[in-house]
Amino acid sequence: MNALVLFFILLKASITSFSGLAALPIVREELVIKHHVLTDTQLNQAVVISRSTPGPVAIYLVSIGYFVDGFLGALMGWIAMILPSFLVIPLIYFLGQKAEHPRVKSILSSVIIASAALLFAQAIPLAKDAIDGYLTFAIALLSFLLLLLTRIKTHWIIFSALLISAVSVFVSL
Numbered sequence: 348m349n350a351l352v353l354f355f356i357l358l359k360a361s362i363t364s365f366s367g368l369a370a371l372p373i374v375r376e377e378l379v380i381k382h383h384v385l386t387d388t389q390l391n392q393a394v395v396i397s398r399s400t401p402g403p404v405a406i407y408l409v410s411i412g413y414f415v416d417g418f419l420g421a422l423m424g425w426i427a428m429i430l431p432s433f434l435v436i437p438l439i440y441f442l443g444q445k446a447e448h449p450r451v452k453s454i455l456s457s458v459i460i461a462s463a464a465l466l467f468a469q470a471i472p473l474a475k476d477a478i479d480g481y482l483t484f485a486i487a488l489l490s491f492l493l494l495l496l497t498r499i500k501t502h503w504i505i506f507s508a509l510l511i512s513a514v515s516v517f518v519s520l
Contacts, residue, residue, distance in 0.1 A: 348384045350419045356382075357408050357427035362434075368394070368404055369462035371469040374411060387476040389414045394473070398505055403428065482515055 356377045360370035371394070378385040393414065397407035405428045412424025445451050478484050486508045493499050 348382060348415055350416055350423050353412060353415055353420055354423035354427055357412060357424050358430060361405060361408060361427045362431045364462060369466050370405065370408070372465045375469060375472070378411065378415065384415045385411060387473060391473055391477050398501065482512070486511060
């Protein structure tokens with residue numbers, strides 16, 4: 348895949364999603380389904396890498412770029428990830444006074460809800476690829492319930508899942 352095409356796909360995903368993981372439907376549609384340059388497994392790995400490291404959630408775009416086109420792809424993913432932030436800074440300056448307006452708040456709430464729905468819809472095919480047994484199903488279900496019902500930070504849930512998986516591997520050896 349051409350690095351410039353990759354950049355524009357990742358930029359489209361980055362600029363049209365208002366939170367890092369909300370870009371998953373666009374990325375999956377373009378790179379996994381349409382262009383076949385990425386697999387669901389690689390997409391899962393990119394998300395796990397981003398959620399396991401400090402920094403912005405959208406850093407998975409860098410990993411995706413790397414999976415698709417090596418170092419140049421990672422660079423394209425990084426630029427696509429940071430460019431919307433640089434574009435929004437002047438916009439915030441000019442529109443900041445209107446942020447408390449009820450219509451503006453309503454628009455932002457609608458965008459957040461739509462992003463959450465897209466993210467949830469995209470989680471289903473990714474879960475089908477990642478859940479390959481009883482243990483991974485139990486970890487996924489327990490993680491979902493903990494996120495839904497408690498205020499436990501996601502990094503503790505990820506770390507716990509890692510420990511459970513590691514113990515499972517060592518016990519079965």
